[in-house]
Amino acid sequence: MKKFSITFFLTIFLIGTDSLLISPLLPILAQNYHISLAIAGWMVSAYALGYAIFALLAGPLSEGKNRKHIILAGLIGFGLSTFFCAFAPNFAWMIIFRLFAGISASFIMPQIYAAVPTLVDGQNRIKLMATIGAGVSVSAIAGVPIGSVLASIIWQFPFIIIALLSAILFIILAKLLPTIQTPKPINHSFFxxxxxxxxxxxxxxxxxxxxxxxxxxxxxxxxxxxxxxxxxxxxxxxxxxxxxxxxxxxxxxxxxxxxxxxxxxxxxxxxxxxxxxxxxxxxxxxxxxxxxxxxxxxxxxxxxxxxxxxxxxxxxxxxxxxxxxxxxxxxxxxxxxxxxxxxxxxxxxxxxxxxxxxxxxxxxxxxxxxxxxxxxxxxxx
CATH class of the missing domain: 1.20.1250.20 (MFS general substrate transporter like domains)
Structure with a gap:
């Protein structure tokens, strides 16, 4: 269980950090894209909106599928979207990339939650869920400071680092996770x-x-x-x-x-x-x-x-x-x-x-x- 705890913790921490690290960048990005701070806040909302809406779609689409493949596909989309944020030529493209980062995250976190009962049972399930919760907590603590420190070097740096770490986690999870296949329900439809x-x-x-x-x-x-x-x-x-x-x-x-x-x-x-x-x-x-x-x-x-x-x-x-x-x-x-x-x-x-x-x-x-x-x-x- 330890190997799952560490990798799931890091994955959840990375996604949680990405959702928060843009907050200290808003003044810089507002100046860079020549927009007001109020409009700059849309970059935070775009991520949350993408996650919230597509989480409702990702759930039914995942039933009967290999959760490992969904997690890995989500990591690819998450890493690429975050990487492109560093090179968004204007505000509209930044909104699009943040939206896709949120959409990609919605295919990762719920699948990790859903994989827990399949990978472990009994008291280990609670321990692993608690570890995931700790990942959320630590990202909430460290997200803004990490974004501030990395942005002090150059504002694009936080996005590039998150993207590189996503690639590393993709390789680790591809080797570590077993097939997490769930039986497809009888008379299965989207609803x-x-x-x-x-x-x-x-x-x-x-x-x-x-x-x-x-x-x-x-x-x-x-x-x-x-x-x-x-x-x-x-x-x-x-x-x-x-x-x-x-x-x-x-x-x-x-x-x-x-x-x-x-x-x-x-x-x-x-x-x-x-x-x-x-x-x-x-x-x-x-x-x-x-x-x-x-x-x-x-x-x-x-x-x-x-x-x-x-x-x-x-x-x-x-x-x-x-x-x-x-x-x-x-x-x-x-x-x-x-x-x-x-x-x-x-x-x-x-x-x-x-x-x-x-x-x-x-x-x-x-x-x-x-x-x-x-x-x-x-x-x-």
């Missing part, structure tokens, strides 16, 4: 995996809880930096260090997740985490001292690292015949939640003082998700 998923009430409830919970999470995390700036008058560099510290909490949660799962089980552990997050979010706006605010947020990020592999494990177990589609739908649901959460969070942040609206909205989302899980457990018993 049949979705019909299978949504005909299962337990799976529908899991996705509903996932969407509600992450809408609340993203409404909060999107504006944490703004709250720290306005509520505690922190400069940008200090906020950066604070977010780095919070990211370490998320990484620590990913490391602790397998051991806690062994003790509690995925369903009970996720329920406990959601209930605790609801309580933490309720008390966040009462943190009038900076140290208390950071400590409270650190607990949330720690719990956030614990909960990720539990969601994926429970959803996959509820629909084992459509792992590729459930994994892709998982990613698309999280991206949809981030979009809705960002819009809702902005309205709540300006409408209520000292983070009350945002945090209590997040608390309510976690509480509703907890109650949905309780209902699922009650129906199972």
């Amino acid at each position: 049949s995996p979705y019909r299978h998923i949504f005909s299962n009430q337990r799976t529908r409830l899991y996705f509903l809880a996932l969407l509600i919970f992450f809408i609340g999470v993203y409404s909060n995390t999107t504006f944490i930096g703004t709250w720290l700036a306005k509520g505690f008058h922190l400069p940008v560099e200090i906020i950066g260090f604070a977010m780095l510290f919070l990211g370490v909490g998320q990484l620590l949660g990913s490391i602790l997740s397998p051991r806690l799962t062994l003790h509690f089980g995925s369903s009970k552990l996720l329920s406990l985490v959601l209930l605790t997050i609801a309580i933490v979010f309720f008390f966040v706006p009462f943190s009038t001292h900076l140290v208390l605010a950071i400590a409270t947020l650190f607990i949330f990020f720690l719990l956030g690292g614990i909960q990720f592999p539990q969601w994926m494990t429970l959803i996959q177990e509820s629909s084992p015949q459509a792992l590729g589609t459930t994994s892709s739908l998982f990613s698309a649901t999280v991206y949809l939640a981030s979009t809705i959460g960002g819009i809702a969070g902005g309205t709540l942040f300006i409408s209520f003082p000292h983070f009350f609206g945002v945090s209590w909205f997040s608390s309510l989302g976690a509480l509703i998700a907890f109650l949905i899980l309780v209902r699922i457990k009650t129906k199972k018993s």
Whole structure:
């Protein structure tokens, strides 16, 4: 399992880093392409939009196919698209290349999630999922700093490095991964995996809880930096260090997740985490001292690292015949939640003082998700 852990961690880390490294480049690219910063932000949106839309297509298309081939094809597209970003002659071409990078990533990450139950079983599955979660966490911590450091040499450098690393990972995964063939469902059509998923009430409830919970999470995390700036008058560099510290909490949660799962089980552990997050979010706006605010947020990020592999494990177990589609739908649901959460969070942040609206909205989302899980457990018993 160790060889899968390392390579999957590096692959997820690379993709996560690529999605974030463009953020510190926006002022440079805006100047280079003679556009405003607001328009430059479309380069971030193009990647996310490509990923979110094509994840819904990649899932059904992957059923009955060799997941190894899909992962490798995605890496080729991802590497080439990112490489061409370094030489985009104008803003329009940069948008196209970022869009294709997001599309390519949508064929990689969900297939890695879907491959886990095939490659390992039992407790090793949770460990491998936690390792993947750690890759996401580390990329969130390191993505912006890495982009900043590489861009200080020349702005094209981050894209070239990511492309070269993608080529190296392609070679490693081509040799390392076995054939990950899944049986093609009877009467298979493009929509049949979705019909299978949504005909299962337990799976529908899991996705509903996932969407509600992450809408609340993203409404909060999107504006944490703004709250720290306005509520505690922190400069940008200090906020950066604070977010780095919070990211370490998320990484620590990913490391602790397998051991806690062994003790509690995925369903009970996720329920406990959601209930605790609801309580933490309720008390966040009462943190009038900076140290208390950071400590409270650190607990949330720690719990956030614990909960990720539990969601994926429970959803996959509820629909084992459509792992590729459930994994892709998982990613698309999280991206949809981030979009809705960002819009809702902005309205709540300006409408209520000292983070009350945002945090209590997040608390309510976690509480509703907890109650949905309780209902699922009650129906199972």
